[in-house]
Amino acid sequence: MLLAMYSIFVFIFIGYMAKILRLVGNRQSGILLGFLLNFALPAQVFNGTYHAMVNLDFLLMCFIGLLCNIGAGIILFFIAKLLRLDKSTLIVFCVMGVLGNTLYLGLPFVKGALGDAYANQVVIYDQFVTGIPFAFIVPIIMSLSGKNKFSIFAVIKRLFKSPLFLSLICGFAFRFMPFHIPDELFTPLKSLAQTATPVALFAIGVQMELKAFLDWKHTLLLLSGKMIIAPLILFCIVNVIFGGFNDLWRMALIEVSMPPLVSGAAILLAAGFNGKLALNVVTFGLILSFIITPVWLQFAS
Known part of the structure; x- marks a missing residue:
């Protein structure tokens, strides 16, 4: 786990220093993100979907993880209402309280804590817990901003334009084929997939902003909901209903405790909501994950 955290820190730090030293500009950053979203991550999703062990226990775990995130978002909504926060801040609370960085950051954390098997x-x-809900949330956010009207057609269109979702569908489709794809054919795909984590962490570093800790009260409140309340709900459910943690539930605990999603901040900025708060919770949530996630794992041991 410590080695994984060290690797995560190094890749993010390199990205941040590349930004500070102006070694990477908007053009290069755009190329990296295009490679990540259209090639490296889809390769990872297709390979993972085809080879993963998917059963009812796993699907139940995904469903409960999603419910924990939604529960935290609902609690944050009522807290924001109680504090009489403006609409812009309230929407940031709800969106960033539900969406976690479950792939870019969650994957290296899980690999470090539980091994490559997960x-x-x-x-x-x-x-299931972030990608598909995000596809539904984006049109809602844009409709609330007055820039677009929400429609189910827009959601479906967004899903089927997403390389990640299409990779998921293709991976499941090939699982049900009456033949098995030889592992040798996955060699170049696995090599491509292995670049996803370092490139994603590097991209996070490039997007980090540490110039000022603005609106710190709301930042800490939102992060408490996402990184403490949501995993606390899961912690109670697993101990009361399932009798304790195994590695599958530890994976869920890591994922539920992840800080808010980087893409969520980008969409909120584009929609004209409280972008400063959204960027704050991404940046400082990332830093706090190096403390909070190991503590949750210690409780689940």
Whole structure:
């Protein structure tokens, strides 16, 4: 786990220093993100979906993980209402309290804590708990901003334009084929997938902003909901209903405790909501994950 955290820190730090030293500009950053979203991550999702062990226990775990995130989002909504926060901040509370960085950051954390055996499950978990909900949330956010009207057609269109979702569908489709794809054919795909984590962490580093800790009260409140309340709900459910933690539930605990999603901040900025708060919770949530996630794992041991 410590080695994984060290690797995560190094890749993010390199990205941040590349930004500070102006070694990477918007053009290069755009190329990296295009490679990540259209090639490296889809390769990882397809490979993971095809090889992952998916059963009812795993699907139940994904469903409960999603409910924990939604529960935290609902609690944050009522807290924001109680504090009489403006609409812009309230929307940031709800969105960033539900969406976690379950792939870019969650995958290396899970691999470091539980080993490579759970890496394939992570990519499916990410799509069920973060990717597909994100596809529904984006049109809602844009409609609330007045820039677009919400429609189910827009959601479906967004899903089927997403390389990650299409990779998930293709991975499941090939699982049900009456033949098995030889592992040798996955060699170049696995090599491509292995670049996803370092490139993703590097991209996070490039997007980090540490110039000022603005709106710190709301930042800490939102992060408490996402990184403490949501995993606390899961912790109670697992101990009361399932009798304790195994590695599958530890994976869920890591994922539920992840800080808010980087892409969520980008969408909120584009929609004109409280972008400063959204960027704050991404940046400082990332830093706090190096403390909070190991503590949760210690409780679940």
